[in-house]
Amino acid sequence: MPSRILLAALGIEAVVFAAIAPNFATVANVFEVMRLSVEVGLLAVAMTPILVTGGIDLSVGAMMGLAAVIFGAAYRDWSLPIGMAAAAALLAGCGGGVLNAALISALDIPPLIVTLGSLSLFRGLAEGITHGATNYSGFPPTVLRIGQGYLWGIVPAQLPILLAIVLAYAIVLHRSVIGRAWYAIGFAASGARYAGIPVARRVGLAYVLSGLVSSLAAIVYVAHLGQARADAGTGYELDAITAVVLGGTSVFGGRGTIWGTLGGLFAIAVLQNGLHLAALPSELIGVLVGTLLIGTIAIDRMRRRSRALGGRLQEEDTIVRNSQVAVLCAAVIAGALIVAGTNVWLVRSIESNVRGAGAAxxxxxxxxxxxxxxxxxxxxxxxxxxxxxxxxxxxxxxxxxxxxxxxxxxxxxxxxxxxxxxxxxxxxxxxxxxxxxxxxxxxxxxxxxxxxxxxxxxxxxxxxxxxxxxxxxTAEGIANALTDEAARLLGGAGDFAIITGALTAANQNEWIAFIGKRVSEKHSGLKLATIRPSDDDRDKAFAETQTILKVYPSVKLMMAISAPAVPGAAEAVRQAGRSDVRVIGLSLPNINKPYVHAGVVQTVVLWNTxxxxxxxxxxxxxxxxxxxxxxxxxxxxxxxxxxxxxxxxxxxxxxxxxxxxxxxxxxx
Amino acid sequence: MRREWSVAIAIGALAAALALVAPSYFSAENLRDIFLVNMPVLVAAIGTTLVILTGEIDISVGSAFAVCSVAAGVAAKAGMPTALAGLTACAVGAAAGAVNGALVAYAGIPSIVVTLAAMVALRDGLRWTTQGAWIADLPPRFQWLGVAQSTFPVVAGLASGLLVVAFAWAMRNLAAGRAVYATGSNAQAARLASIDTAFVKLAVFTAGGALTGLAALLNSVRFNQIPSNTGIGLEMKVIAAVVVGGAAITGGRGTFTGTVLGVMLLGAIGPALTFFGVSAQWERALQGAIILAAVTVDAARAGLSRTALVGA
CATH class of the missing domain: 3.40.50.2300 (Response regulator)
Structure with missing residues (x-):
């Protein structure tokens, strides 16, 4: 059962939002909250037994991306019937789970390392298969109905899937020998082995199931959005872990329930929904989820300790000395003051940039x-x-x-x-x-x-x-403006390289396609040497440009098509002292002013935002x-x-x- | 030292392949650039190594890095000398680390929970206060710490080298260093040996935060503006480097040599793949595969030697 603290938090959320957020307390909204939590919910439920065994699976979000891409590719490229495509996606999920399980339980490598590696591997495979750009859509209406339709006019169609998985997991975890084995392993793995539990096989099972459920979540996600892309589920692993931990599952293993996970899931979902309905800014979500997480777990720990004290003094570390509480409180207050202080300072120093943020x-x-x-x-x-x-x-x-x-x-x-x-x-x-x-x-x-x-x-x-x-x-207008400008600066012929945003960014990929078209139609003297991603990170654009300048010395023009990438590329060109290389791109005037005035960046293309x-x-x-x-x-x-x-x-x-x-x- | 050797061999293999296919990789200029890009990762990784040695984890490094970068920039813009701006960044980092550490050590909340909360809250808090605005128009003496661009790599190299050597020496030879290992190996035993394990944990989180602040400073001075969304995903890079370098995630085992090698391997792969002419789309998959291969070979070897021992 979710802890009483969590239920209380959920109750407070409900009461507060019912008071301040229009249409919060309606049946339709309750179902909407549930619809939006299905994908993360699936991941969180599958994550629960893994945490119970004392492990962790960071690869679930990336697995969603890979399964979504395979689902799309199987249906569109390999023209499999939709059922077979879904089976292929589920199979891929199983395969990913087996890989994790093999490395974790057979080779005894810590789960954090394994799933950190497979996170990169799965996401990377998804990007490789799609070349970052392919975007599978046009799924049959039967699939879309799973993600967008309603049963009996009000119940979201994907809800039964979550319910079925929740029930299956609840039965296995709480009512079966396998579930007891998971708890035993979480308490003491070697003890469990001496008790005759096949530890490696039981641990492995949790990871295989997690891979399978992740791919199921991917299918629901694709049905919900009507589109399969390599970036599906980015960051979902942290949302799922947050929900599980908030639900009282111990990351040290041995403790936690499916019902607690559901409590955690809805505590976050209701918070998000309520903030949106009350038109409060989204950034508050992160801050409040963080507070909720620390608050709930701290209070829970304190209560456990005082209960332990009320019984008998068990372990040394269950005693909270007053001095320790005082230190803790002082640290928290000091930290809060410092953060608040720096924020006030910050706001004052950049006030000119923030025009009436409160007016919104x-x-x-x-x-x-x-x-x-x-x-x-x-x-x-x-x-x-x-x-x-x-x-x-x-x-x-x-x-x-x-x-x-x-x-x-x-x-x-x-x-x-x-x-x-x-x-x-x-x-x-x-x-x-x-x-x-x-x-x-x-x-x-x-x-x-x-x-x-x-x-x-x-x-x-x-x-x-x-x-x-x-x-x-239009995308074509932007691409043409950039390409024509590049041709003008290069005098009609020469090599250039593109720094894009994320490899999966739809806008950028559309521009790149039109740039290629324009080059082949009007500027046959231009040659595109390479395309590198910057993930919209100035520092990454900087490092990629440095490498490009060395690997492709013939490149005489850098075209950066993500706002933070232009100053990154410009700084790299400037530091390398390559005054023969021109930089143009799509970006904002302010962050590029120093480089434009220094003559490093020749042209920035944009409209008046x-x-x-x-x-x-x-x-x-x-x-x-x-x-x-x-x-x-x-x-x-x-x-x-x-x-x-x-x-x-x-x-x-x-x-x-x-x-x-x-x-x-x-x-x- | 087993894992350190595996990583060193992996780096050797990569270097050999590069020497055959793309010898220009080893130009002084390229090595310097790769070093400067990875130096902030290295400095932050020293802090994370400390935290992991005590058996804890800190996934708020990337968010704290962003907050510290912005703090350094704001301080420099307010007219502080660069040294003082750097201290501000370190102090902000240390404060964030101390809050994490206190919650872990004295409230007994698992570190992954505490730092997950800190990661989300710091990142969204920063987004809220800056509204995405960059810190621009930094004073010219801020860039390159006030030294010439050509001397900066020397300064940074000396600073980070000294830092690694100092920490490696201290962890081996000072009582405080041994206390970190003892806490991570067996907290109960360490406590019975009169080590204040809670304080040790508070200290490593605080030190880790201060080092994140230093990393933020060393990164910020390479540019003339500071983006407020910097450092996304830095925690994963740092943790991957530390664990690839052989530190046990359960605590008590790991060396700074390993961390340095881990940062070297992961930092060298990215540009190396470009030199090999690998298309960017497959890069992430290859990186993941290389990490998995490195740890798998290591684990398989450990498994073999264990079997050999049992057989004998």
């Missing part, structure tokens, strides 16, 4: 002010931070309530979750910068059915899933007032003047080229 949180719904909910692809990304400034400007000008929230890192599943929550909350307009086209469209259609006006911006969904698309520049945010909210406000019917040809958008509409695309204008002459005129 409407305390309650004021009468008749339309609520426009705008979602970036990722919240912390400087690109979207600069869009937000424009969005807030428009919101203030027009007197609408703006909710600005999104995933803290690129995550298609989180985007869907947030849209679902906004539908439940009941906003007037939803505007999404789409991370994954196929994935988001279903839920956007649902929003339209409920009478919510839907816009997309920055990147589009399926045309029938939204009313209008605020289009800043502030105006993009401004136009999105402006169009959103018009749509909320029903002043933007289908077929509108042009709108008057405040300080931007007349903006033309092509079909259902509101066009911001051509991309901007920033260079030495004009870059100081832009501040974002």
């Amino acid at each position: 949180v409407p305390a309650s719904r004021r009468a008749h002010r339309p609520v426009v909910a705008v979602m970036p692809k990722a919240k912390g990304d400087p690109y979207f931070v600069s869009c937000r400034a424009g969005a807030e400007e428009a919101a203030q000008e027009l007197g609408v309530d703006l909710i600005w929230d999104g995933p803290t890192s690129l995550d298609a599943a989180k985007q869907n979750e947030l849209v679902e929550n906004w539908i439940t909350r009941g906003v007037d307009v939803i505007a999404v910068a789409v991370e994954n086209r196929a994935a988001i469209s279903t839920v956007l259609r649902k929003a339209r059915e409920r009478g919510i006006r839907v816009l997309t911006w920055d990147a589009d969904a399926e045309p029938d899933a939204r009313d209008f698309f605020v289009n800043q520049a 502030r105006d993009l945010g401004y136009l999105t909210v402006y169009a959103g406000a018009l749509a909320a007032d029903r002043k933007l019917p289908a077929g509108t040809r042009a709108i008057e958008a405040g300080r931007l003047g007349a903006i033309s509409i092509r079909g259902s695309e509101i066009v911001l204008g051509p991309p901007l080229l920033f260079n030495k002459e004009n870059i100081d005129r832009f501040d974002f």
